[in-house]
Amino acid sequence: MLAGAVAAETHRLPAVEIIGSSSDTFSLSGSAHVLTEQDLERKEYTDVHRMLRDVPGVYVREEDGFGLRPNIGIRGTGTSRSDRVSMMEDGILMAPSPYAAPAAYYFPSAGRFSGIEVLKGPDTLRYGPFTVGGAINFLSTPIPDGRAGRIQLEAGEDRHRRGHFWYGGTEGQWGFLLETHQQASDGFKDIDRSNRGTGYDKSDYVAKLRWTAAADAAVQQAFELKLSHSSEVSDEAYLGLTDRDFRANPNRRYGLSERDQMDNDHDGIVLRHDLMIGPSSRLETAIYHNKFNRNWYKVASAGGQGIGDLIDDANNGNGGAQAILDGRQDVADVRVKNNNREYTAEGIQTELSHGFDWAGVRHDMVAGVRFHRDEVDRYQPVDTFDQVNGALVPTGVILPTGGDNRVENADAWSAWLVDKLYLGDVIVTGSLRYEDVETEAKRYADPGRASVSSRVDNQVDEVMAGLGATWLVSDQWSLLAGVHQGFAPPGASSVAGTDPEKSLNYEVGARYWGPGFSADMVAFYSDYENTVNNCSLAAPCPNGSTSGSQSFGESRVRGLELGINSQLWRGRALEAPVRLAYTYTDGEISEDADDGSVMSGDVLPYLPENQLSLTLGLERPARWGVYLTTVYVDEMCINNACDRPGSSRFDRTDDVLVVDLAASYYLNSDVEVYAKVDNLFDDQEIVARTPDGARPNAPRTAYMGVRVSF
Numbered sequence: 001m002l003a004g005a006v007a008a009e010t011h012r013l014p015a016v017e018i019i020g021s022s023s024d025t026f027s028l029s030g031s032a033h034v035l036t037e038q039d040l041e042r043k044e045y046t047d048v049h050r051m052l053r054d055v056p057g058v059y060v061r062e063e064d065g066f067g068l069r070p071n072i073g074i075r076g077t078g079t080s081r082s083d084r085v086s087m088m089e090d091g092i093l094m095a096p097s098p099y100a101a102p103a104a105y106y107f108p109s110a111g112r113f114s115g116i117e118v119l120k121g122p123d124t125l126r127y128g129p130f131t132v133g134g135a136i137n138f139l140s141t142p143i144p145d146g147r148a149g150r151i152q153l154e155a156g157e158d159r160h161r162r163g164h165f166w167y168g169g170t171e172g173q174w175g176f177l178l179e180t181h182q183q184a185s186d187g188f189k190d191i192d193r194s195n196r197g198t199g200y201d202k203s204d205y206v207a208k209l210r211w212t213a214a215a216d217a218a219v220q221q222a223f224e225l226k227l228s229h230s231s232e233v234s235d236e237a238y239l240g241l242t243d244r245d246f247r248a249n250p251n252r253r254y255g256l257s258e259r260d261q262m263d264n265d266h267d268g269i270v271l272r273h274d275l276m277i278g279p280s281s282r283l284e285t286a287i288y289h290n291k292f293n294r295n296w297y298k299v300a301s302a303g304g305q306g307i308g309d310l311i312d313d314a315n316n317g318n319g320g321a322q323a324i325l326d327g328r329q330d331v332a333d334v335r336v337k338n339n340n341r342e343y344t345a346e347g348i349q350t351e352l353s354h355g356f357d358w359a360g361v362r363h364d365m366v367a368g369v370r371f372h373r374d375e376v377d378r379y380q381p382v383d384t385f386d387q388v389n390g391a392l393v394p395t396g397v398i399l400p401t402g403g404d405n406r407v408e409n410a411d412a413w414s415a416w417l418v419d420k421l422y423l424g425d426v427i428v429t430g431s432l433r434y435e436d437v438e439t440e441a442k443r444y445a446d447p448g449r450a451s452v453s454s455r456v457d458n459q460v461d462e463v464m465a466g467l468g469a470t471w472l473v474s475d476q477w478s479l480l481a482g483v484h485q486g487f488a489p490p491g492a493s494s495v496a497g498t499d500p501e502k503s504l505n506y507e508v509g510a511r512y513w514g515p516g517f518s519a520d521m522v523a524f525y526s527d528y529e530n531t532v533n534n535c536s537l538a539a540p541c542p543n544g545s546t547s548g549s550q551s552f553g554e555s556r557v558r559g560l561e562l563g564i565n566s567q568l569w570r571g572r573a574l575e576a577p578v579r580l581a582y583t584y585t586d587g588e589i590s591e592d593a594d595d596g597s598v599m600s601g602d603v604l605p606y607l608p609e610n611q612l613s614l615t616l617g618l619e620r621p622a623r624w625g626v627y628l629t630t631v632y633v634d635e636m637c638i639n640n641a642c643d644r645p646g647s648s649r650f651d652r653t654d655d656v657l658v659v660d661l662a663a664s665y666y667l668n669s670d671v672e673v674y675a676k677v678d679n680l681f682d683d684q685e686i687v688a689r690t691p692d693g694a695r696p697n698a699p700r701t702a703y704m705g706v707r708v709s710f
Contacts, residue, residue, distance in 0.1 A: 030121020
């Protein structure tokens with residue numbers, strides 16, 4: 001938040017927003033969208049994928065049907081584990097190890113968010129390290145100004161249950177908040193020959209304590225301490241289905257995956273300090289520490305063959321592979337890996353904002369610096385089994401070495417400078433960002449870590465610049481244009497000399513903001529000088545690697561975003577709101593990779609050409625409301641070679657059309673009851689083939705709930 005906008009209330013800790021209200025997007029030099037608490041409450045989603053469908057230019061790849069493992073991309077950055085987007089909660093990087101291992105296996109319960117901000121364009125340089133596509137900031141429940149609280153209870157099919165409680169207040173110079181969000185389900189899939197569930201049980205806890213100086217104090221400052229803890233046990237697997245089995249029953253799971261389960265815990269602490277320096281300067285500092293432990297116990301191979309290869313062979317008519325998946329054929333050496341990892345991320349960031357006039361021009365300037373350190377420690381033993389008469393019989397343990405026994409870490413210095421100049425009706429924003437990242441990875445030759453089998457390190461540093469302009473044509477119309485350099489660091493297992501991902505990104509568009517109607521249309525073009533993939537088991541690189549990073553040259557992404565938020569009709573008692581988010585995208589490789597794994601003309605995976613979300617509502621404000629949301633997503637290629645001659649139908653997903661319905665009614669001003677049906681017409685399609693087989697979206701599911709405010 002810039003100094004000119006915050007000087008009025010000096011005794012309040014500033015919000016942790018990166019945009020502000022929806023009206024603040026009107027004068028920004030880049031594409032920006034805000035989902036408010038009211039927007040989120042209308043639909044009562046707990047799946048962040050469903051929430052983000054309302055934002056153009058954002059792509060998601062479903063995996064489990066619940067959004068437990070979000071795969072989010074912006075403007076062609078790739079969606080795998082959201083590892084190319086700067087993801088934040090309250091302005092603090094939230095990935096377990098944003099530099100060393102940015103794949104977002106941790107994600108807070110989306111049902112407790114009070115808002116979501118999505119920022120693209122030149123202003124993204126303020127929020128790194130990933131500046132190619134954009135930044136997403138998830139807002140937690142704020143400390144209320146007075147004593148207040150809320151209780152929300154929800155139940156649904158598949159023994160879905162959800163509880164959300166918070167209570168807090170501000171008295172004098174002190175404020176506090178206590179919050180918990182509990183959510184569980186038995187799941188919608190059935191495992192062959194097993195009565196185990198396929199759902200999850202997830203709990204979040206948040207506590208905040210704030211102290212602010214008195215309004216008449218000589219030094220205007222505030223402190224806020226935020227503590228958070230979450231835990232999750234989810235019976236999720238990498239193993240999907242063959243196409244034939246999917247068409248017969250998309251909610252089936254093979255018995256090989258019966259023992260698969262994710263178990264994780266996350267602890268976070270953030271201490272913020274806000275200091276006013278004179279009437280137009282503010283210094284904001286945050287110290288943070290996050291720790292995340294996880295063990296995803298899941299089947300990896302059978303009979304020496306990876307589970308993804310089994311799916312491929314069965315899809316291509318191999319009866320033996322199909323029999324192993326069905327449990328009709330015994331097989332030795334079934335390996336179930338403890339994907340056991342410990343992540344640590346910590347750092348300190350400080351930002352000075354200052355408003356001033358110079359040479360007759362108003363400036364709002366922000367300068368910031370951050371030191372960040374993170375680490376991921378993998379110690380991943382493998383349990384072995386034989387499949388006998390469709391059951392897994394334990395046979396032994398393989399202690400970890402090499403890639404299953406490694407430590408990766410990163411140290412990063414970041415600095416940024418943003419200056420917003422007000423030149424009459426034109427606002428010009430110049431941005432600079434510097435990233436210096438050092439990474440190291442060690443693999444151990446023995447389970448006891450007595451000797452190192454290999455060690456790699458890498459260092460990258462980059463200066464990025466951006467320039468954006470907004471012309472306030474009138475009180476309702478503005479035009480915007482911008483260009484900025486994009487950057488994404490390679491992962492910690494990258495060998496020396498691996499370059500970061502770099503791009504040059506352009507956008508141009510127009511906005512309209514008026515009573516009851518707002519709209520924006522933005523065209524974008526990203527020219528990648530170097531495209532980098534972080535390789536993982538969930539999303540192997542085109543060369544087959546499942547660790548480290550792969551650079552494969554140049555690519556280009558272009559597209560058009562359209563967002564509309566309006567009232568179709570407004571009467572004395574009734575209103576009909578409408579929200580539209582549409583994105584057209586075209587992306588392809590523009591130069592052959594040196595190793596031949598990708599070629600010029602190859603497509604970018606999991607990038608739909610067209611996607612649309614349309615919400616139509618009818619409501620009597622503060623009394624009742626009904627909302628119908630229709631989402632369409634084009635079929636997507638799952639790999640770069642999808643459009644080459646000889647590719648098969650197994651290289652693509654299905655196109656998907658899903659309709660959700662939600663309705664609410666206020667019994668009085670403090671009590672609201674609601675009902676919702678996700679996937680109203682029960683249309684399940686192949687929404688992904690990664691990892692390892694065809695995967696469905698969630699089936700039709702009904703819920704009912706009540707929310708009480710006090």
